[in-house]
Amino acid sequence: MCRDAHTNTGTLNVINPSSDQVGMKRTRPAFKLWLETEEGHVFGPGVFSLLTRINETGTLKMAALSLGMSYRYAWGLIRRAEETIGEPLISASKGGRLGGGSTEITELGRGLVEDFEKLRETLARVSAVQDAEPIEGIIQSFKVKGDEAQVTVRLDRDTLRLTVLADAAKGLTEGDVVKIGLYLA
DSSP: OOOTTSEEEEEOOOOOOOTTOTTOOOOOOOOOOOEEETTEEEEOHHHHHHHHHHHHHSSHHHHHHHTTOOHHHHHHHHHHHHHHHTSOSEEEEOOBTTBOOEEEEOHHHHHHHHHHHHHHHHHHHHHOOTTOOOEEEEEEEEEEETTEEEEEEEOSSOEEEEEEEGGGGTTOOTTOEEEEOOOOO
């Protein structure tokens, strides 16, 4: 359930050390994932963890405590994400005389948690090094900007937008079927 307004952007740089570099430690792919709009960062691991814990605990306070965050910091993360996206991610209700308020994740919040988890799983599959099977996809868009190319690839369940060196993407066009995988020499 990828939405245009919540596009994942990743920059992929892989360096293959030559075999004559003795003593060099083996590298592995790593990535950082976040969702953004044209206005900026919306949703990353912090908001993902908070929303997941809110769903488990029923309150922002308990979610923050379980993650080692102050309530103020956690509330700030949620508010900044809501301000950037322009819609609420949570809805809170105050308790009665004895307290006991609760917090629920909105439909948008649940959708973003699902999108983030699917993207994280997809990136983990793509970046798996040992015995990696490439993932096949179709190029939806391809734009060259200087020495980089923005390539959007539709996978089975997700869409990835990658920034690669323009030279590495020569000959690619929209509609091409490509295989995505990382292999270290």
